[in-house]
Amino acid sequence: MTKEDETRPFSEVERASARGELPAGTLAGEYILEGFIARGGCGVVYAARHARSGRPAAVKVLSEAVAHSRRVVERFAREIEALRLISHPNIVEIYEVGELNNYQPFYVMERLEGQTLDALIRAETRLAPREALDLFEPICAALGAAHAAGIIHRDVKASNIFICSGKPRTVKLLDFGIAKLMGPEEGSTWLTTAGRMPGTPSIMAPEQILGGPIDARVDVYALGVLLHRMLVGRLPFHTHDMDEMVRKHLEEPPMPPSLRVPLPLELDAVVLRCMEKRRERRFGSVEELVRALREAIGEPASGTRGGPDPTQPAVGVYLEVRTRGGSDDLDDALAADIGQVLDMAESQLERAGFILASTTGNEV
Template sequence: MTREDETRAFSEVERAAARGELPPGTLAGEYILEGFIARGGCGVVYSARHTRSGRPAAVKVLSEAVAHSRRVVERFAREIEALQSISHPNIIEIYEVGELSGHQPFYVMERLVGQTLDALIRAETRLGPREVLELFEPICAGLGAAHAAGIVHRDVKASNIFICTGQPRTVKLLDFGIAKLMGPEEGSTWLTTAGRMPGTPSIMAPEQILGGHIDARVDVYALGVLLHRMLVGRLPFLTHDMDEMVRKHLEEPPLPPSLRVPLPLELDAVVLRCMEKRRERRFGSVEELMRALREAIGGPASGVQSGVDPAVPGVAVYLEIKTRGGSDEIDDALTADVGQVLDMAESQLSRAGFILASTTGNEVLGVRLLPADAGEERQARRAALGVASALHQALGRRAGADPRVHVNVSVHADDVHARAAGGAAAAAAQPEITGGALMCAGLWAPADEVHEVFATPSAKAGILTDELP
């Protein structure tokens, strides 16, 4: 065999270069890169360690492909400037700033271990009011410090909030890449020059979309969107059509969260005030917002313990709509049938005594808590299977069914976090479902189309075949 026929494994340096990444061992100032963490729109984040002290860190490096773009470099510099101007425990700390030999700017920051708020919401489906308050306090504290320093974040969303592991939980506000440095004008109102505002369309305030003057109330609007998603498990406006998303934020009032999940009306008032179209009707500051939120949920003085609610066994019936064909086929007939399916599911599950723990534009998840007695528990699971079967059959017979609409109906038993209802009518009210494994339908429901009721082993445990509906 000749030398040309020989093969060898690629080195780590070669593999990193093929992916457009810097190889381990690269020096960024006084820090040595150890490995890839994540890639964003314009930058790559690496784990690193100080060459002398060994202090762990994360290094964000502007991608080589865009390092020659003046606009991108200016945005990267603005992010650094914003972070360096704020010293707050809920804002990520900058250790060092520099430039690699290839003229790629970088900055070194504290290394965080944990998950984003976006990942937490996806895992839990939605959060209970107590946990929302616990997380919102540090978010608003960090944002308030930014506003006090003359900075509007302009992109306050769940993926830009990081929850560190450990107790007590530390929350950090990330990504000041499109933050605007403000100067005081006319007293305490900070204004920018007119021009279209960058940001994430699903969370943007009307004045930000229109490119008008903005101030800290842009972030208050985004906090309202975030609050809705944390409490309900979905954004207030859901559409894949960007023009329609913009129209909704400009013209359409959001539905009160309590119409989707059981929540106090006081929380509706907080969310809806944050998301007022006219900024003068919103909370004037994040501090004012936090005072209202504490009052709506009940602060520490109420004597209610914060943290995760107790886990109890439950059974869920989960309906998921899967549409066939491309997005260009969406029309009135398809929309009408999807609405019919969701209405039927919500109606039948409610009548059967299920708590509607999650409802979105393509799914309904109903939960029933299970009794402690083993025989009664098995009977309740068997009844849930019967409800799912009846729902599946009714959907198969629905009038005007669109062939592009397929519905999966699934049943699963697992732990769920539940909280007893409060107030004068607590004895008759259903408990509030605030999270738990049962709510993570993406982990137990089938990803593909199924044509009969799908029941997990835990849902069928101890039930004889001839007892199944």
């Protein structure tokens, strides 16, 4: 290599290659890649346009680094198959499927502009019941179409739901990568074979965690978790310890949403029925769930347990834990004691109907 080679600027092709991305101009079937959009667990998504019509699209390409994994390739193929089996306005549309020159599989889908439901909740903290219903209903419609086609999503969460910009607002259910496709004989009983089930532990139904037979009601359970987060602003079970998260989903009943925020008691019943440990006690279908949610939101509240009427004065509580003598020199044991006191205080305040505004190392 000459000195001139060492000092010349990298081309866009070289920079993309160094990042493990395909450069702009790469041809994927009849679509030309324009640039990088996002990277997921096993694929990279690019903006693209049809070579002749100019129709905008998004192209998902299986990452070269994982293309040797049979499990990953099967998941990618499963996602494609699931999406091609369902035609619904709230599920992303597939335009084309193929392989690049180096045999990397890809599929072309409609390009979406907007944000995920996860981003919306983070920005707004929590959603009003009516807004939650407006977003929740099309999600359930998409799942209803999937279930009718013999497909269980198994990973219904806020980051897998996309809210398209524009009027009217369109909602899309994404990521069928771990969906379960069932044959006709399985579809009649809604059961899949036993075995360890993939998914996101913070939203998984007990039977999914245990790896037993599952049916469409695992999606109903996940919808209950999602509805709780939309209405309250947080998951029903909050812990960074994965084993503890699993234990809570298996054994611990979720706290009614109205104990955390001011909500009608009717909404408690909907969320808690979705999240029943025994699936036979849950809603039997997403359609039944939507009807119950509409009724809960449409009826006058029979009382709230989550706090004062919004037209009445509110009260705030400030709690600070201090050491005797005001010393800032804390050893590990004392810091742990303070943390335990704060956890107990937070739990008691939430049960009394207070909403946590902020917390620091020694304040709530």
